Amino acid sequence: MSLLIQQVIGGIAIGSIYASLALAIVLIHRSTGVVNIAQGEMAMFSTYVAWQLTAWGWPIWGAILAAVGLSLLGGMLIERVAIRPVEGASHLTVLIVTIGLLLIFNQAAGWIWSFLVKDFPSPFPGGVWALGQVRLSASTIGVLVVLLASMGLLYLLFQYTKVGLAMRAVATNPESAKLVGIRVGRILMLGWGLAAALGALSGVMVAPQLFLTPNLMFSVLIYAIAAAALGGLDSPGGAVIGGLVVGVSENLAATYIDFIGSDLKVLVPFVIIIAVLMVKPTGLFGQREVARA
Amino acid sequence: MRYHRQLRSLAVLCAAGLLLTACGGGRGGGDAGGQDPGITESEVKLGGSYPLSGPASAYATIAQATQACFEQVNAEGGVRMGDGVTRNINFIVYDDGYEPARMLENTRRLVEQDRVFALFDTLGTPTNSAIVDYVNERQVPHLYLATGASKWGSNTEEWPMTIGWQPAYSLESAIYAEYLKRERPGARVAVLYQNDDFGKDYLNGFKQAIEGSGIQIVAEETYQVTDPSVDSQVVNLSRSNADVFFNITTPKFAAQAIARKAEIGWDAMHLLNSVSTSVGSVMEPAGAEASQGIISAEYIKDPSDPRVQDDPAMQEYKAAAEQYGDFNIENEYGTFGFAVCNTMVKTLEQTEEPTREALMEAVRSIDAENPLLIDGIRVKTGEGDGFPIESMQLQRFEGERWVPFSDVISRYEGNTPAGGGE
Numbered sequence: 001m002s003l004l005i006q007q008v009i010g011g012i013a014i015g016s017i018y019a020s021l022a023l024a025i026v027l028i029h030r031s032t033g034v035v036n037i038a039q040g041e042m043a044m045f046s047t048y049v050a051w052q053l054t055a056w057g058w059p060i061w062g063a064i065l066a067a068v069g070l071s072l073l074g075g076m077l078i079e080r081v082a083i084r085p086v087e088g089a090s091h092l093t094v095l096i097v098t099i100g101l102l103l104i105f106n107q108a109a110g111w112i113w114s115f116l117v118k119d120f121p122s123p124f125p126g127g128v129w130a131l132g133q134v135r136l137s138a139s140t141i142g143v144l145v146v147l148l149a150s151m152g153l154l155y156l157l158f159q160y161t162k163v164g165l166a167m168r169a170v171a172t173n174p175e176s177a178k179l180v181g182i183r184v185g186r187i188l189m190l191g192w193g194l195a196a197a198l199g200a201l202s203g204v205m206v207a208p209q210l211f212l213t214p215n216l217m218f219s220v221l222i223y224a225i226a227a228a229a230l231g232g233l234d235s236p237g238g239a240v241i242g243g244l245v246v247g248v249s250e251n252l253a254a255t256y257i258d259f260i261g262s263d264l265k266v267l268v269p270f271v272i273i274i275a276v277l278m279v280k281p282t283g284l285f286g287q288r289e290v291a292r293a
Numbered sequence: 294m295r296y297h298r299q300l301r302s303l304a305v306l307c308a309a310g311l312l313l314t315a316c317g318g319g320r321g322g323g324d325a326g327g328q329d330p331g332i333t334e335s336e337v338k339l340g341g342s343y344p345l346s347g348p349a350s351a352y353a354t355i356a357q358a359t360q361a362c363f364e365q366v367n368a369e370g371g372v373r374m375g376d377g378v379t380r381n382i383n384f385i386v387y388d389d390g391y392e393p394a395r396m397l398e399n400t401r402r403l404v405e406q407d408r409v410f411a412l413f414d415t416l417g418t419p420t421n422s423a424i425v426d427y428v429n430e431r432q433v434p435h436l437y438l439a440t441g442a443s444k445w446g447s448n449t450e451e452w453p454m455t456i457g458w459q460p461a462y463s464l465e466s467a468i469y470a471e472y473l474k475r476e477r478p479g480a481r482v483a484v485l486y487q488n489d490d491f492g493k494d495y496l497n498g499f500k501q502a503i504e505g506s507g508i509q510i511v512a513e514e515t516y517q518v519t520d521p522s523v524d525s526q527v528v529n530l531s532r533s534n535a536d537v538f539f540n541i542t543t544p545k546f547a548a549q550a551i552a553r554k555a556e557i558g559w560d561a562m563h564l565l566n567s568v569s570t571s572v573g574s575v576m577e578p579a580g581a582e583a584s585q586g587i588i589s590a591e592y593i594k595d596p597s598d599p600r601v602q603d604d605p606a607m608q609e610y611k612a613a614a615e616q617y618g619d620f621n622i623e624n625e626y627g628t629f630g631f632a633v634c635n636t637m638v639k640t641l642e643q644t645e646e647p648t649r650e651a652l653m654e655a656v657r658s659i660d661a662e663n664p665l666l667i668d669g670i671r672v673k674t675g676e677g678d679g680f681p682i683e684s685m686q687l688q689r690f691e692g693e694r695w696v697p698f699s700d701v702i703s704r705y706e707g708n709t710p711a712g713g714g715e
Contacts, residue, residue, distance in 0.1 A: 002532075003528070003529070004315070004534075006528050006557070007525060007528060007529075009530055010524050010525050012524070014521065014524060014525075017521070053563055095472070108344075109346075110348075110350060110696070114350075114351065115348060115349070115350050115351045116351050116544075116573070116574040117544050117545050117574040117575065117578050118550055118574075118578065119548075119577060119578030119580075124362060128556055130559075132557065135556060135557045137556055141695065203339055205318075209522065209524075209549075209552075210521055210522055210545075211545050211548045211549060211578050213348075213545055214348070216349050218519075219519050219520060219521040220521050223521065244339045250525075251525045252530075253525075254525055255525070255529055261514075261515070262515050262516060262525070262526050262529075263488060263516050263517075265525075266517070266519075
């Protein structure tokens with residue numbers, strides 16, 4: 001029993017990590033209609049920025065806030081410089097640009113900070129609670145709380161603010177949005193900036209547990225896209241639940257289904273996703289697209 | 294001898310005026326008849342391939358160090374080889390990004406276009422696996438590979454031109470097994486290993502070494518290099534009732550496993566493979582507290598260890614690295630590069646003729662000191678012994694350092710146990 005609980009806790013911990021990156025992917029998808037493959041690498045790069053600040057003696061929370069702020073600006077800049085020229089081109093073109101960004105960020109981080117493993121200080125206290133044989137660390141709870149808070153804020157942003165409404169409008173129909181006076185360019189920039197900031201937050205939560213290397217987010221990204229697809233690419237709540245389902249299910253399958261073990265556990269979330277998408281193509285919480293004739 | 298006879302018969306033919314064109318043309322370029330490519334009266338050309346870019350590019354320091362070391366050798370006049378001729382070393386290095394396909398491409402280029410005398414210190418198990426058949430077919434010496442897979446030393450029949458350098462992974466496993474037999478004869482071992490050649494070499498070496506003893510493996514978990522974390526595996530192993538944890542992982546995963554083991558309060562003896570014992574990139578990131586008491590094995594001096602700062606070999610290395618290199622001299626890959634370069638130079642000194650055959654003879658019968666290895670460890674090969682380094686010393690992590698706690702264990706000299714690479 002204690003093994004079950006421990007593996008569920010572990011699954012929630014790693015699932016929150018997938019979910020936090022999935023949130024950033026959902027944010028960009030919701031505001032711009034693209035899936036940003038470079039999201040993970042942008043987050044990794046932001047994490048290095050935060051790491052550099054702490055190495056220069058900044059306090060950890062100060063470094064995180066600064067990195068999140070810089071990422072907001074950086075994300076907007078990337079949209080303006082790299083994405084705007086291909087705006088309106090097919091999604092495939094944008095996708096290829098984001099693959100280019102992925103490689104650029106990965107190699108740039110290696111070039112600047114080397115590929116050696118770096119220790120990223122945890123922003124949470126180091127405590128571990130023991131309940132019988134089950135251990136629960138403060139950082140697991142901390143990551144989950146930050147994740148739920150950002151999910152909540154994102155939901156409020158989309159549902160109850162004018163900017164959020166404008167973002168949804170731009171994503172659904174850029175033409176009409178422009179016609180009703182929304183400054184599409186700015187909204188897109190803001191979407192990228194917010195996603196980059198959210199990614200930065202995800203990176204600094206992840207790094208203390210996975211350790212910081214330029215490949216920090218590479219494998220996380222696969223699971224994050226899986227989580228987003230499972231939950232529905234346009235639903236922040238779906239992304240979070242998707243991430244947790246992916247994390248917990250892979251741990252439990254690896255532990256309790258003998259022929260899967262740790263070798264095949266990577267397959268588990270994808271089998272679930274295929275099953276879900278066959279029944280509900282928009283994901284668990286995604287909204288059906290309704291096209292006007 | 295054969296060389297002379299050839300020359301004489303060639304002269305006879307010329308005199309007979311039968312093959313005038315052949316006499317004028319000779320055998321291509323500057324090579325004198327009978328000589329192998331890549332070696333002249335003034336130069337010997339070596340080729341290497343390393344991950345200078347990409348995820349494994351931390352190893353690029355090894356390339357920088359070997360190049361700096363050869364530069365020093367040349368600046369001091371070159372190598373006086375066994376045939377009495379002093380030659381400079383021209384070491385050509387390409388980037389393979391740790392991709393087997395690019396490694397093969399680089400090797401073809403080194404062999405067919407640059408026409409190197411030998412390949413030296415090519416890095417990585419999967420990458421060298423991609424070229425080993427090719428270089429043996431072409432009869433190019435493939436020396437002192439920077440990988441610990443046991444197959445480089447155990448397949449001398451099939452791959453006579455290939456040889457590793459560092460202790461084989463399977464040998465290291467056997468050393469841990471011996472230690473357990475002495476200290477914990479009834480040990481129950483839980484193993485975490487990377488699911489590839491590297492991990493299996495360690496695991497199979499360990500399994501063979503514990504055969505017939507009271508030690509048993511009670512749990513095994515694997516991970517893929519693409520996995521984000523090994524947390525779940527460590528939790529499962531901790532519930533296996535094992536009292537020893539054998540950690541066969543690369544640096545990032547090693548740090549995760551160390552931190553996770555401490556966090557869940559798993560109190561088992563911790564054996565860590567020497568691949569991941571870097572203080573700066575494993576032990577410190579994982580946390581000094583979590584790292585206390587971890588046991589590993591080592592064969593080479595650590596340049597960041599304050600206790601070897603007065604060691605003359607270490608001082609010499611640091612001065613040379615400072616002057617000829619452009620890397621952090623406290624990086625352990627720096628000493629690795631200089632140490633393997635030292636063995637290459639010693640090998641050339643014992644090469645009696647400027648031929649690949651003579652080079653391989655020297656490789657197969659080397660018995661040399663290497664001042665950057667832990668005192669008491671020699672580089673030695675011989676008939677039926679394809680493993681240059683076969684001794685290690687056990688060490689324990691105490692405070693912020695590795696502290697040796699055994700003598701140099703040399704019972705496997707000439708006798709490295711077989712591993713399990715395929």
